[in-house]
Amino acid sequence: MRRRLGFAPLAILAFGLSGAVLRAQEGGSTSPEEAAEFTRRAALSALHGPRKLFFEAIDADGILRRLIGPAVFGGLSARQQEILRSTVRDHFAEALAPAAGASSDVRWVSVPSGSETPVLVSMGIHYGSSVLKTRWTVVRTPRGWAIEDIVLTDPGLSLAAEVGRLLGPRPVVRRELTRDVRLKALPRLLGLLAVLAVAWAFARRLPRERRPLLWLTASVPAALFLIDGALAVRRAYQEPYGLVETLPPQRWREFEKVALEQQGEGNGEGARLAWEQAAEAGAPRTAVEYQMGLAARAAGDTAAAKAHFEKALAENPPAPGAGKELALIALAEGNNAEAAARLGAYLEATGPDPDTLATLAVIESNRGDSAAAVRAIESARALVGESWKKAELEAEVYSRSGNATAAVAALRPLEGQGRLDRSMLRADPTFLPIATDPAWVAFLNESPAPAPAP
Numbered sequence: 001m002r003r004r005l006g007f008a009p010l011a012i013l014a015f016g017l018s019g020a021v022l023r024a025q026e027g028g029s030t031s032p033e034e035a036a037e038f039t040r041r042a043a044l045s046a047l048h049g050p051r052k053l054f055f056e057a058i059d060a061d062g063i064l065r066r067l068i069g070p071a072v073f074g075g076l077s078a079r080q081q082e083i084l085r086s087t088v089r090d091h092f093a094e095a096l097a098p099a100a101g102a103s104s105d106v107r108w109v110s111v112p113s114g115s116e117t118p119v120l121v122s123m124g125i126h127y128g129s130s131v132l133k134t135r136w137t138v139v140r141t142p143r144g145w146a147i148e149d150i151v152l153t154d155p156g157l158s159l160a161a162e163v164g165r166l167l168g169p170r171p172v173v174r175r176e177l178t179r180d181v182r183l184k185a186l187p188r189l190l191g192l193l194a195v196l197a198v199a200w201a202f203a204r205r206l207p208r209e210r211r212p213l214l215w216l217t218a219s220v221p222a223a224l225f226l227i228d229g230a231l232a233v234r235r236a237y238q239e240p241y242g243l244v245e246t247l248p249p250q251r252w253r254e255f256e257k258v259a260l261e262q263q264g265e266g267n268g269e270g271a272r273l274a275w276e277q278a279a280e281a282g283a284p285r286t287a288v289e290y291q292m293g294l295a296a297r298a299a300g301d302t303a304a305a306k307a308h309f310e311k312a313l314a315e316n317p318p319a320p321g322a323g324k325e326l327a328l329i330a331l332a333e334g335n336n337a338e339a340a341a342r343l344g345a346y347l348e349a350t351g352p353d354p355d356t357l358a359t360l361a362v363i364e365s366n367r368g369d370s371a372a373a374v375r376a377i378e379s380a381r382a383l384v385g386e387s388w389k390k391a392e393l394e395a396e397v398y399s400r401s402g403n404a405t406a407a408v409a410a411l412r413p414l415e416g417q418g419r420l421d422r423s424m425l426r427a428d429p430t431f432l433p434i435a436t437d438p439a440w441v442a443f444l445n446e447s448p449a450p451a452p453a454p
Helices: 007-014 031-048 051-057 060-068 070-075 078-096 159-167 177-205 208-238 252-264 268-280 285-298 302-314 320-332 336-350 354-366 370-382 387-400 404-416 422-427 429-434 438-444
Strands: 104-110 119-127 130-141 144-152 172-174 241-243
Touching (some): 031 078, 031 104, 031 119, 031 130, 031 144, 060 070, 060 159, 078 144, 078 159, 144 159, 177 208, 252 268, 285 302, 302 320, 320 354, 336 354, 354 370, 354 387, 370 387, 387 404, 404 429, 404 438
Antiparallel strands (some): 130 144, 172 241
């Protein structure tokens, strides 16, 4: 049984805590702060547009040089390089794009103090009622800041590495120049000869005065064959490498789609089978084990969830989010020491985020370490800029500790600011621990206060 974190300790935590995480130092902004602001703008461009800004921020050339080799990438023509750049940019944009009509925003950004390039920027992107935790690797280049990679931290998926999987093992192949020139030139040469042969055959049957018109007419397709052949041969000499015509099929994507649908419908067994099929079809094993753990936990099978999460942590690279899920299971079982250790390891691997820090504050309070609880909640609130977001964070912490009265007290001021949406609170899983508490039920059933005057 978890100890409840009472109102008094959290009231102490609630007052006088720090504000914004990104603050310009005296005398100018530091490189980490510049990196954080650059990353925030790039993320907002990916979410809301114009996407051109996001595309320009991605170091597509650097990613491709690492994937296919600098010599090979340098040997590609400008046309071929642009095709591969578009593949990289589109993949990054699709990974971050919100669903049609869904709300999205940057919730928080964090950069370790004293960071040097490359800078690792932790960012939480808000989609509807969920937050995607990401880590951006940004570097200073001669043309400014650039994005080297974006990692979806909980499943441990690197978007740059996923581009490599998308392109396949041999996206670029060296041409056999003589053979390639022959293959390109021969069909066009045969077409040219066919046009000339047909024209010659008809010319023999026509009166002499009509032959010039025939030859003039035949010269058009002949010239097209000749020009097309010359361009094809020229391209063969200019492009010593060839790109694959079509990207390798990713059959596992269909199974992934089915698995996520089954999870959304609460069908744990159906999700498990679909994830197994996705793994057999080539899906990253780390992400599969992590998702199977989530499905098992949602279905109430804690033992299976633990097994999948442990496997996800043992993979290379691991899924750090599996450690967080194991910490939450340990907390529910009353094992605060294990929960604290696992959350500490998770934060070290992925960077801070308000949700995890708020949970850690509850755990440390349960263990009787008020100083550690204060530090955790201070760090969490430092990531949240606006005061109304801090009030929401307080309420979430109270909810996790089972204190409905304190959660209501934290949210009450938001009503006067016009920022309290009871329908959203009912649907928010963060408040499940107090969902049946009479104080919380009464609060949700209150009539909304009139909107403040403009």
